[in-house]
Amino acid sequence: MRKSIKIFSAAIMLTAMMIAACNGPQRHDENKYLSQGKTIATETFNALSSELKAALARGGVPEAISYCNIQAMPITDSLSKLYNADIKRTSLNIRNPMNAPDSLELAILNEYQRKFENGDSLHPQILPVGENKVLFTAPIMVKPLCLNCHGEIGKQIQDTSYAIIRKHYPEDQATGYKAGDLRGMWSIRFNTEDE
Ligand code: HEC
Numbered sequence: 462m463r464k465s466i467k468i469f470s471a472a473i474m475l476t477a478m479m480i481a482a483c484n485g486p487q488r489h490d491e492n493k494y495l496s497q498g499k500t501i502a503t504e505t506f507n508a509l510s511s512e513l514k515a516a517l518a519r520g521g522v523p524e525a526i527s528y529c530n531i532q533a534m535p536i537t538d539s540l541s542k543l544y545n546a547d548i549k550r551t552s553l554n555i556r557n558p559m560n561a562p563d564s565l566e567l568a569i570l571n572e573y574q575r576k577f578e579n580g581d582s583l584h585p586q587i588l589p590v591g592e593n594k595v596l597f598t599a600p601i602m603v604k605p606l607c608l609n610c611h612g613e614i615g616k617q618i619q620d621t622s623y624a625i626i627r628k629h630y631p632e633d634q635a636t637g638y639k640a641g642d643l644r645g646m647w648s649i650r651f652n653t654e655d656e
Contacts (some may be wrong), residue, residue: 490595491587494651498597499585501540501548502647506601508536513606522609522622526629529610530557545652550601552645556626556635565590566648569598577643590650597649603642611638 509531516525531537531550541548551562553570562570565588573583577600585599608617610626614636618626627633638644 490653494595494597495585495587497544497546497651498587498599498647498649501544501546501597501649502585502599504540505531505534505536505548508534510604510606517606517609522619523625526610526625532559546597547650547652549648549650550645551648552601552635554634554645556630556633558632560645562648565596566598566646569648570646573598573600573646574643583643585647593652593654595651595653597647597651599647601644601646603638603640603644605640607644608638608640611635611644613637 509529512528512534513525516528519525527533531548537548540546549560551560551566551570553562553567553574555561569586569588576583583600585597588596588598590596603611610618610622612618614620614623618636623636635644
């Protein structure tokens with residue numbers, strides 16, 4: 462009896478160790494992609510904010526309008542090469558149709574929105590997709606600076622500025638936000654093939 466308990470507990474220990482060993486590297490990768498995702502989001506956001514500020518100071522919204530396009534920023538290119546990742550921002554209310562969410566992103570956005578409305582805190586997260594990709598997402602919140610182009614039309618966004626925005630983005634839905642609102646999310650796909 463004693464002996465069989467010993468064997469039994471040894472078997473459990475072994476199983477636990479095997480599970481730990483299998484989970485070990487995976488956990489490690491998750492942390493790696495989580496921290497890389499945060500780095501990319503922070504660096505891109507900082508570059509974006511300073512370019513927006515400078516352009517707004519130079520010539521207001523007409524001057525700054527092209528600076529909220531992260532795909533047009535050199536830092537996006539260099540970070541995506543460095544980390545072997547596709548960097549994108551998306552939203553439930555998009556300005557550029559090219560930034561529209563796919564079905565997985567839509568589900569995550571809806572979840573972030575639901576949490577935001579509940580007053581829950583929103584966190585970056587990692588999700589394996591398919592065999593060779595890991596998806597990092599993180600919420601993007603509205604800062605006072607953003608209201609120049611995403612606030613209320615006729616109030617924070619001057620009518621003349623909005624006319625310019627509308628000309629470039631006829632299907633724009635990204636207005637009416639307040640500071641502290643959830644604007645959208647980062648969607649960063651890491652390619653894990655080469656590991
Ligand atoms: C000078 C005007 C301007 C300011 C200020 C501005 N944006 Fe934008 N925003 C735009 C334009 C124009 C686009 C469309 C960019 C594109 O073509 O990808 C955009 C797109 C976005 C998108 C991508 C999703 C979509 O709707 O297409 C997000 C997210 C976003 N802005 C968040 C912000 C945040 C957060 C701030 C404040 C830190 C901010 N924006 C400040 C003009 C602005």
